[in-house]
Amino acid sequence: MLVSESMPCAPLKIGPLHIWPPLILAPMSGVTNRTMRALYRPFGLGLTVTEFVSSNALKYGSRRTMEMIDQHGLEKPVSTQLWGDDPSTMAMAARLVRECGADIVDINFGCPAPKVTKTNGGSACLRDPDRCEEIMRAVVAAVDVPVTMKMRLGWSEDALVYVDVARRAQCAGVQAVTLHARTAKQFYRGSADWEHIARLKRAIDIPVIGNGDLDDAHLAMRRMQTSGVDGIMLGRATLGNPWLISQIADLMEGREARPLPSPTDRLRFAIVHYRAMVDELGEARAVPQMRKHIALYLKGIPGAAMLRERIMRIEGANETLDVVEETIARVESQALAA
Numbered sequence: 343m344l345v346s347e348s349m350p351c352a353p354l355k356i357g358p359l360h361i362w363p364p365l366i367l368a369p370m371s372g373v374t375n376r377t378m379r380a381l382y383r384p385f386g387l388g389l390t391v392t393e394f395v396s397s398n399a400l401k402y403g404s405r406r407t408m409e410m411i412d413q414h415g416l417e418k419p420v421s422t423q424l425w426g427d428d429p430s431t432m433a434m435a436a437r438l439v440r441e442c443g444a445d446i447v448d449i450n451f452g453c454p455a456p457k458v459t460k461t462n463g464g465s466a467c468l469r470d471p472d473r474c475e476e477i478m479r480a481v482v483a484a485v486d487v488p489v490t491m492k493m494r495l496g497w498s499e500d501a502l503v504y505v506d507v508a509r510r511a512q513c514a515g516v517q518a519v520t521l522h523a524r525t526a527k528q529f530y531r532g533s534a535d536w537e538h539i540a541r542l543k544r545a546i547d548i549p550v551i552g553n554g555d556l557d558d559a560h561l562a563m564r565r566m567q568t569s570g571v572d573g574i575m576l577g578r579a580t581l582g583n584p585w586l587i588s589q590i591a592d593l594m595e596g597r598e599a600r601p602l603p604s605p606t607d608r609l610r611f612a613i614v615h616y617r618a619m620v621d622e623l624g625e626a627r628a629v630p631q632m633r634k635h636i637a638l639y640l641k642g643i644p645g646a647a648m649l650r651e652r653i654m655r656i657e658g659a660n661e662t663l664d665v666v667e668e669t670i671a672r673v674e675s676q677a678l679a680a
């Protein structure tokens with residue numbers, strides 16, 4: 343709904359939190375660690391969410407998992423996402439993530455990955471709405487901060503349970519629902535069906551956040567306005583292109599969307615991202631994780647395909663950064679010569 347010409351949308355209210363702009367970075371496992379979230383936040387995000395965290399791994403005190411829930415205070419507010427199928431383990435995990443700085447606890451009923459669904463977690467919970475409700479009630483009772491939930495449409499096309507599960511969420515005291523408008527069986531095939539998101543918005547009173555395939559600022563605003571959702575969540579399209587976030591934030595604040603940076607300025611930011619990840623994770627963990635990011639930041643650079651192949655084979659951070667810096671120098675000197 344258009345709030346006014348100069349301010350086309352309102353803050354997203356999740357319990358006592360007023361989130362502005364109503365623009366959220368999607369949780370992405372293996373991608374949205376705290377360094378990445380802190381780097382992307384200033385582009386104009388109102389809220390960031392951790393990668394999903396296994397409640398069972400927290401129960402057993404896994405060191406890597408504890409790292410994932412440790413907030414360093416650069417993001418406010420921040421939501422920590424949990425997955426699991428056991429209500430009491432989820433409640434215990436919720437208390438722990440709250441102690442570690444979560445302002446919101448988000449429950450994952452959306453992950454379609456077999457390693458998660460084979461233990462009845464993530465989207466597999468949608469096969470049992472009663473179990474979803476027990477989990478939500480247990481988590482809401484465990485913490486003094488808002489609890490939200492993110493889900494898909496259902497397990498499969500013939501079991502679209504999203505309205506039922508969202509109504510149960512509302513009754514259980516969940517304060518907002520995010521819908522990625524695909525079924526679990528679809529994984530990422532086909533396209534997200536925003537008609538379902540609009541339907542969910544009409545069906546419940548708590549805030550609805552729409553998610554799926556938003557890869558252009560004007561499209562995102564149209565989707566938000568036609569579905570009537572209270573907020574939108576962006577995932578894959580921000581990778582290698584956090585400037586999309588700024589463009590949408592511009593439109594949300596009633597300004598024209600700023601132009602995208604030049605390909606070489608994108609690469610300059612890629613270097614900042616790379617260095618931050620090496621500082622946080624150390625070279626051995628950062629180099630493989632950053633390959634996919636650099637590949638995306640290279641979009642629009644002449645010879646990008648060959649550069650991607652080269653970077654995939656490099657094992658060292660300095661060597662990778664040398665390639666990126668040489669590329670900036672080459673592209674800029676070619677532009678000057680032209």
Ligand SMILES: Cc1cc2nc3c(=O)[nH]c(=O)nc-3n(C[C@H](O)[C@H](O)[C@H](O)COP(=O)(O)O)c2cc1C
Pocket residue numbers: 368369370371372373392393394423450452453492522553554555556575576577578579
């Ligand atoms: C690499 C990757 C990891 C993801 N990990 C999570 C996750 O941990 N928790 C979650 O709720 N969704 C996860 N998702 C789903 C996204 O949050 C989002 O719902 C989905 O990508 C659709 O949004 P998009 O079209 O804007 O990317 C992941 C998606 C990707 C591509």
